[in-house]
Amino acid sequence: MSKEHWKNKIQIVDDFESDTASLSVNSMGVYFKFIEENKVIVHFKPLNEVFDTTIFNSNHGVLLNFERELIDEDDIEYALDVMFLFNKYPELEIKDAKEVVLLRQIINLIKDEFYSELASYIMLKTLLKVLLLHLIRSQKDDFLKQDLHQKRVFQFLELMEANFLNETNTHFYAEEIGMSTKRLNQILKEKLNLTAKQIIQQRQITEAKRRLIKSEISTKELAFDLGFSSMSSFSRFFKQYVGVSPSGFKKQH
Template sequence: MHKTDWKHKFQISNNFKTIEGILSGNSMGICFEFKHDASLCIHFKPLNEAFKVDIPNLENATLLNFERDLIDEDDIEYALDIMTLFNKYPQCVVTNASEIEQLKKVIHLLEDEYQSDAASYIMLKTLLKVLMLHLIRYQNDGFLEQDLNQKRVFQFLELMETHFLNETNSNFYAETISVSSKRLNQILKEKLNLTAKQIIQQRQITEAKRRLVRSEISPKELAFELGFDSHSSFSRFFKKNVGVSPSTFKKHH
C-alpha cells in the first residue's frame, strides 16, 4: 500500500504544541511523556475523546495517533485488549528502566519507518501491534484509579465489541450494565460526546468498510450480517455516513 493511501490512518510526531487529536474522530491517541525523573507517563485518548489532562512537558513527549481500523484488521481478542487499554484508565506510569527502554526502541522504530520514503504499511502496522502488546503487558503497573462512569464506558465498549452485530438497541447494553438506557446515554455523552446508538453505528460502519475491502462479501450479504432488515436500508445508512454506496466503496478499494 502506497504511503499516500494510509498517511491519514497513522501519524507520529515529536514537534507539537498541543495534544489534540490530529486524525478523525475515529482515531485513538497516545502521548508518551518522558519525565525528568526517568519515568514514563503514558496518556491515552480513546475513540472520540480528548486527552484527560494537560501535559506540561511536551518538549519531551511523543504523540501517536492512529485510526481504529489498524487494530480491527486483526483478531477480536487483540481488538478487545486495545479497547480495554484505552478505556479502562486515562493514563499509566512506567518506572522500570528496562520496560521504558523497550518502549523507546519500538517508538523509535515506528518513527524511522513513518518518516522513511519507502515506509511500509505492513511494517508500521506490525510495529504498532508490538507497541500495543508491550503496553497491554504493562497495563496493570502504575495505573490510576478510574471513576465509576469511566468504568461503565469501558463495560459498554467491551460489550459492544462482542455484540454489535446482533444487538443494536441501547436497552440491551444498559440492562447488562445495570443502569437505565437514559443514564447510559448521559454517561456516554459526557465521556465520549456520543449516544449509544451513534457509537454502535460508528462501529457498524468500521466493520462494513473492513469487510467490503478485505473479503468477497457482497453489499447485500453484508447488510444482513450487520443486522439490517434490507439491502436498501443498509445502502442508505452507509451512504449517509461514508458519502458513497457500499458497492462504490468496494469498487474503489
Template sequence: MGNEVWIDKIQIIEGLDQETKMLSVNSFGIYFQQQAKTDLVVHFKPLNESFSKKAMSGVKGLLFNFERDLIEEDDIEYALDIMSLFNQSPEIHLNQIEQVKQLQKVIDLVVGEYHNPNASYIMLKTLLKVLMLNLIRFWNRDFIKQDLNQKRLFQFLEMMEISFMYQTNSSYYAKQIGVSEKRLNQILKEKLNMTAKQIIQQRQITEAKRRLVKSEITIKELAFLLGFDSFSGFSRFFKKAVGESPSEFRLHYR
C-alpha cells in the same frame, strides 16, 4: 504498498497541546513523556475523547496518533485488548529501567520505519502491534481506579465492538449492562459526549468504509450486513455521514 495508502492512518509528531490536530475524533492517541532514563509516562486518548490536561503539561513528548483501521485488520481479541487498555487507563507510569528501555527500543523502531522513504505498511503495522502488546503487558488493571460509570462505559464499548453488526438498538446494550436505556445514554454523554445510537452509527460508518475499500462486497450486501432494511436507507445514512454515496466513496478510494 506506498506511503500514500497509510499516510492518513497514522501520524507521529513531537509535542502536544490544545492546538494539536488528531487524524480524526475516532482515532487512538498515545503520548509518551520521558521524564528521565528510568521514568516514562504514557498517556492514552481513547476513541471519541481527548487527552487529559495532564498530558499537555510537563516535558515535551512524542505523539502517536492512528486510526482504528490499524487494529481492526487483526483478530478481535487483540482489538478488544486495545479497547480495554485505552478505555480503562488514562495513563501508565513506567519507572523500571528494563521496561523503559524495552519500550523505547520499539518506539525508535516505529519512528524509524515511519520516516523511512521506503516504509512498508506491513512493517509499520507490525511494529505498532509490538508496541501495543508491550503496553498491554505493562498495564496493571488493579492500579487504575475506575468509577462504576467508567466500567459501564467499557462494558458498552466491548459489547458494541462484538455485536454492532446485528445489534443496533441501544436498549439491548442497556439491558445487558443492567441499566435503563436513559441511564446508559446519560453515562455515555457524560464520558464521550455521544449517545449509544451515535456511537453505534459511527462504528457502522467505520466498518462500511473499511469493507467498501478492502472487499468486493456489493453495496446491497453491505447494507443488509450492517442491519439496514434497504439499500436506499443505507445509502442515505452513509451519504449524510460521509458526504458522498457508498459507490462514490468506493470509486474515490480505489
C-alpha cells in the same frame, strides 16, 4: 498496500503541539512524554475525545494517532484490552528504567518504519500492536482480575461481532446477556466510555470501510448488508462519522 492508501490511518508527530489534529473521530491517540532517562508519562486519548491541552507544557514527546480499525482487524480480546486501557488509564507513569528503555526502542522502530520510503502498513500495524501490548502488560494485574462487569463487556463484544450485520438494536444484546438495556449501557459506559449503540455504529463504520476498500460492492448493496433501510440513510450515517460519502471514500482509496 501502498503508503498512499494507509497514510491517513496512522500519524506520528515529534515535538507535539496542542493544536495538532487527530486523524478523525474514530482515531485514538497516545502521547509519550519522556521526563528523564528512567521515567515516562503516557497519556491516552480514547475514541471521540480530545487530549487535555495542559499536558503539553513541554514539547519533548512523541504522539501517535491511529484509526480504530487498526485494532479492530485483530482478535476481539486484544481490541477490548486496548479500549479498556485507553478508557481506564488517562495517564500512566512508568518509572522502571528497563521498561522506559524498551518503550523508547519500540517507538523508534515505529518512527523508522513510518518515515522510511519503503514503509510497510503490515510492519507498522505489527509494531503498533507490540507497543500497545507492552502497555497492556504493564497493567497485567488489572486485566487478569476480571470482574463480572468486564466479563459482560466481553459477552457483548462477542455477540456483537457475530450479529452486528443483522442486529443493531441494543435490546437484542441486553436480552441475550440477561439484563436490561439501561444496565448494559451503564456497564459499557463504565468500562469503555461508550454505549452499546455507539459501539455497534463504530463497528459498522469499520466494516463499511473494509468492504469499500477491499471489494467491488456497491453503496446500495453495502447499505442493505449493514442493515440500513435505504442507501440515503446509510450515506448520511457514513458521512457523519467519516466526513465523506461512501462513494467519496472509495475513490480516495
